[in-house]
Amino acid sequence: MTLQVFGLPVSRGVAIGRAVLVASSRVDVAHYFIAPDQIPHEIERLRQARDAVADEIERLKREVPDDAPPELVALLDVHLMLLHDETLTGATKQWITERHYNAEWALSAQLEVLARQFDEMEDDYLRERKADIEQVVERLLRAMSRQSVSTLAAVSQTRERDWGGEEPLVLIAGDIAPADMLQFKRSVFQGFVTDVGGRTSHTAIVARSMDIPAVVGAREASRLIRQDDWVIIDGDAGVVIVDPSPMVLEEYRFRQRQSQLERERLARLRHTPAVTLDGEQVALLANIELPQDAPAALAAGAVGVGLFRTEFLFMNRQGELPGEDEQYEAYRAAVEAMQGLPVTIRTVDVGADKPLERMSMSELRHEHTLNPALGLRAIRWSLSEPSMFRMQLRAILRASAHGKVRLLIPMLAHANEIRQTFEILARAKQQLRDAGVAHTDVEVGAMIEVPAAALQLPLFLRHFDFISIGTNDLIQYTLAIDRADEAVAHLYDPWHPAVLRLIADAIRLARQAGKDVSVCGEMAGEPAFTPLLLAMGLRSFSMHPSQIPAVKQRILRSDTQKLALHLASVLASDDPHAESKRLWTSGREAAAERAFSP
Ligand code: PEP
Ligand code: MG
Secondary structure, three states: OOEEEEOEEEEOOEEEEEEEEEOOOOOOOOOOEOOHHHHHHHHHHHHHHHHHHHHHHHHHHHHOOOOOOHHHHHHHHHHHHHHHOHHHHHHHHHHHHHHOEOHHHHHHHHHHHHHHHHHOOOOHHHHHOHHHHHHHHHHHHHHHHHHHHHHHHHHHHHOOOOOOOOOOEEEEEOOOOHHHHHHOOOOOEEEEEEOOOOOOOHHHHHHHHOOOOEEEOOOOHHHHOOOOOEEEEEOOOOEEEEOOOHHHHHHHHHHHHHHHHHHHHHHOOOOOOOEOOOOOEOEEEEEEOOHHHHHHHHHOOOOOEEEEEHHHHOOOOOOOOOOHHHHHHHHHHHHHHOOOOOEEEEOOOOEOOEOOOOOOHHHHHHHHOOOHHHOOOOHHHHHHOHHHHHHHHHHHHHHHHHOOEEEEEOOOOOHHHHHHHHHHHHHHHHHHHHOOOOOOOOEEEEEEOOHHHHHOHHHHHHHOOEEEEOHHHHHHHHHOOOOOOHHHHHHOOOOOHHHHHHHHHHHHHHHHOOOEEEEOOHHHHOHHHHHHHHHOOOOEEEEOHHHHHHHHHHHHOOOHHHHHHOHHHHHHOOOHHHHHHHHHOOHHHHHHHHOOOO
């Protein structure tokens, strides 16, 4: 039966494929495809875990005190029986051999299947046995996580590329941590759906950087959609259609072909300089997460990297952070890949929805920090770990010997943080000089992403060579909306007059001071905001490479002088979005924008 699930559109286009469900288990589970030659190894891991759990349960049985209720032993017997039941272990092996899932993923996929069967049972007693199967699987997953730290590292190279199937796949998950999303980056998946997340959550950002359709905040999706269901992801409207009729399927296949044609048409703009009708040159830069993203930036016609989010190098490392040489190699790789174009490297921005270790949003919200977005994040974390920070600065400075590097500092708010940052930077430079290590004197910029920084911009302009406005966080902190929380996503409004006022003032003041200013939040890559940002005087936009062609098209059709005439009326309006559409948007463009607008 066809059903529709609604969420937030975060990455455009249409994806059609079979659902691969990543269940949110109580035990944190890694999901990756294994190479075919690793199938016996994964099955062996499953067997070892089963033996270990059987021993554990046998031991528990022996230790049951004589006066304990007899049901306790009976329960342990049920667990032993379930443990050896073919519908659990036999079917799990099938997920491993046929789908090439790693053992943990295979087990949680099978749990999902069994849990649904239990839910549908008429008999109360049998239905309640679902809790037992969950407990047994949990024991197995825990046993596997005890064996798996080294295994994880060993197979990390094989993730994703080993899917041997023919049919397109789409990923459906309760939640995907940004670090896991990154592992799916070069994956076989044609689209993503998650139950949680907001439009500018980092999971959504990485999905967008992959340029594949995605819907987040779809609440019940992972409960309503089953393994192998055919699914259409409409990334423009934020709708997921499960088990579509042939007619609906045909309609979406048509839309898919149309959007492919549109992409091909826009791709032809790659070598066209981004110059407005009145001759204003605009720099279109790329946001990247890994050095491997640099070729896509060049291919899209980016004139440099405006934001390299280095924190993705720091994630999921089981407590062992990258050392100076490893970081240096990564930064150098990005710089060399950009072939002489500038690369803006941002120091690590961990915390909030980008924890160092794999962690679900619910764990983050409820168990770790009361309010991670307001906690020890970005520069606050770096300043609390000065030797780590110095190490990263040295690695970035060393990469500057291989091309044009600019250094960017995230989340600054206090004069004191600025002072400490420069002290640590001076010390890092001194250390390199003392050791005779090559580096150059890089430009240093500040992210303006906390209202306190935007309101005190002259301080920042005095200390820094350039500023980069991080609208994702600036909106989050101005409107007090957690950008990763789907429950308040409807209030996350980039068009809010207070937000626009902060951005307009920052651009104006930076230009007056003769300092370079760019926007590197998601607004920069959204064509709906291009006329507005141009009118504000912005001439440097940084975005995912895939967004560059559409923004460039908008720039080519714009006249900044005409746009600027109406800026005051948009900023003064109670409804700047409506006003900007009235003044600046053609009918065709308006239709395309509706999907993204709040
Ligand atoms: C921003 O906040 O706008 C930004 C670019 O940084 P991030 O999305 O990584 O927080
Ligand atoms: Mg930010």
